[in-house]
Amino acid sequence: MRVALTGAASFLGGRVLRRLAERQQQDELLVVDVAPPPAALGVRYRPLDLTEPAADQKLLDLLREEEVDTVLHFAFFTNPRRDQAHAHELESIGTLSLFAACAAAGVERVLMRSFTAVYGARGHNPHFLTEDTPLHPNPALGWARDKREAEQHAASFARRFPEMKVTVLRFAPLFGPHLHTFYTSIFDRRVVPVPMGYDPLIQLLHPDDALEAVDAALATWPRGAVNVVPRAPMPLIGALHLAEKLPIPVPHPVAYAASDLMWASGVADAPGAFVDYVRYPFLGDGARAKREMAFEARHSSKEALFAYLAYRYPGPQAPRRRREAATATDVEASA
C-alpha cells in the first residue's frame, strides 16, 4: 500500500499517522496537508491546501507522481468553527476535490472519517442508528451539514466508480486522554447547564478503540459507511454526576437561545443547535462493524469518561479516585 493521509494535524489523523509510521516502511507513507507532520516521525510531506480553487488538479498530479493507491481522509473539524465558510470549503468542497482526484488517479481505496453526530440527534430517530438510517442533522448546524455533504460526495463517487473502494467510518464522539473538543469541554466546567427534563444516553468512544477500528477497516475495507461505537452507552446526567459536576437544568428553549447568544458573543464553544446532542440520543449501532470488520470496542463509554477525567484532573484530584486515594495514603502513612 502506498498511503496518503490528509488531516494529519487532527487528533485522530495524528494518531493514525503515528501508528502507521511506527509500523510501515516510511517511504510508503505520505502526508498531504497544510501543516507539516512532526519531523521526528520522518514521514514524507507534500503541502496542499484542499480549499484552494485548483486543489483537485494539484492533488491528482501529486497522487500520480507518488503512485498512491490508498487515501485516508481525516481533514474534518471536530469543533464548530466560527469561519463557517472556510469549514464548508474544506469539508464539503475539499472532500469533493479529493474524491475527484482519487477517481481520476485510479486510487484503489479511500477511507474517510465521519461522525455519528451526522445522523442528527432527533426525538424521532430509531434508538439505534444503523448505517442505512438517513442523515438528518439539524439544518441550522453548518458543522453537521458540511459533514453530511462530504458523506454524500463519498457515496456518489463510490457509486460512480465501483472499482474504487470507499469506506466511511462514523465515529461516536471521541473521549479520552489528550482530547480537547467542545464535547469534552462539557466535562471541564464545574456547573453544567443541561436541558430540563431530558437525560439522553450518550456514547463516548475511547481513542484507542477508534484506532483499532481504523486498523480493522484498513485490513477489511468494507464498502460504505460503518459506525464505530463504544461497548455500552451511558446516561448523560449519570456521566456528569460520575464526573462530580453540578448539572443545572435549564428549560430547553432557554438553552437554545442562551447558547446561541453565548456563541455569538464568543463565550461558548458551540452554537445553540448543539443542544440537540444533549437533548436527544444519537446512538450508532455497532453491528456492522462487528460483522464486516470484526471490530468490537474494548472500552465502554464509562471507561472512556474515566480515562478522560484521569487525564483532565491528574493526581488525587480525579473524581471518584479522591476518596480512594485518601484512604490509600492513610494506610501507607500508618503502616
Add this chain to the structure above:
Amino acid sequence: MSAGDKVVGIAGARRRRLHARSEGRLPATGPDLEALRARIDALEGELAAARASGAAPQGLLVALARIVQEGLSGFGWASLARTWREAYFAYHSEDVDDFGYDRKFTETLRPFFEFLYTVWWRVEVDGIEHVPEQGAALIVANHSGVLPYDGLMINLAVRHQHPGRREVRMLALDMFALLPFLAPMLGKTGAARANPDNGERLLRRGELVGVFPEGVKGVGKYYKDRYRLARFGRGGFVRLALRTGAPIIPVAVVGAEEIHPVIGKADWVGRPLGFPYFPITPTFPALGPLGLLPLPSKWALDFADPIDMQGHGPEAADDPILVNRLSEQVRSTIQRMIDGRLARRRSVWFG
C-alpha cells in the same frame, strides 16, 4: 497517630490490632521470611479493604451531614456537586442497559407503583400462566387512562403473579417517549420508544415486549367511548411478531378507563407544549395538580391464550391481508374479554 486514623475510625482500630498482631509474630532475632510475608499479606489485605470501603459511595446522609458539619466554609460548588451526586446515585445505578433501563431507579419507584397496584386499584389478574416462562413474546393490550399507567400495571402483574418474575419491556408512544421528564423516566423504567426497530431488537433478545396498538386514539379517548377499542394501527405489531416468530398474548385491561375520565379536550392548550391533546376531566385542570391523582377504580387484567406465529414464517410479514386478519383477531379477542369482564362487573370502584 497519623491524621488518617481519625477519618478511618473502626477500620483504623481493626487495622492497628492486626498491625500489632503481625508485629508480635515477628521474631526478635533476624528477619524471618515467612513472618514477614505474612505481615505483608495482612497489610495488603487491609489496604484492599480500605480501598474498597473508600470506593463505596458514602451515601446521601453522610454527604449531607458533612455539609452541616463543615458549616458555611464547606458550602461550595464542589460539596454541592458531591451531595447532589450522592443523592443521584442513591436512586440511580451507574450502569444501564443500552435502552437506558436502570434497575436501581425502577426499584426506587416500585413501592409507589406497588401501592397503586395492590391498594389503589386492587388489580385482579387472570390467565397469567399464558405468559411463557422464557423466550420472546409480544403482549398486546388495550390502551386507556390518559397516562400510561396500564403499561405499568401489566409490568407489575407479570412481575408479581408470574413464576418467572419476568420484566415486560413496554413500547411507549412517541407522545410519552418524547415528553420532557416523562421520557427519561420511561427509559429508566425499561420502556423503549415504540418503533418496529426497537421492538424487533428487544424480541430478538428474548424479552417480553408490551405494545398498545391503539396508540393515542386509545389512551386519550373520551369517557363516553370507553371500552370500545380503536383501530389497531396498521398492524405493525403483527408484522413484528411474524418477523421474530414471537407469540402474541392479547391482554384486556378493565378499570383504566375510569382513572381519568376525559369529558372534554382543549387541544389548543396542549399543542404548543408538545402534547397531542390536552384532556379535561372532572378534576383536571379544575383542581390543579390534585387533578393528576388517578381515581381509585377496580382493575382487572385478563391474559388470553398466546397466538402462535411460528406457523406463518417471517415472510408472512409482507402479506397485508394476513397481517390485517391477525390484527383483527387480536382486537376481537381483547374486545371479547373486555365485554365479558364488563358484563360481570357490578361496580366501577369495587369490581
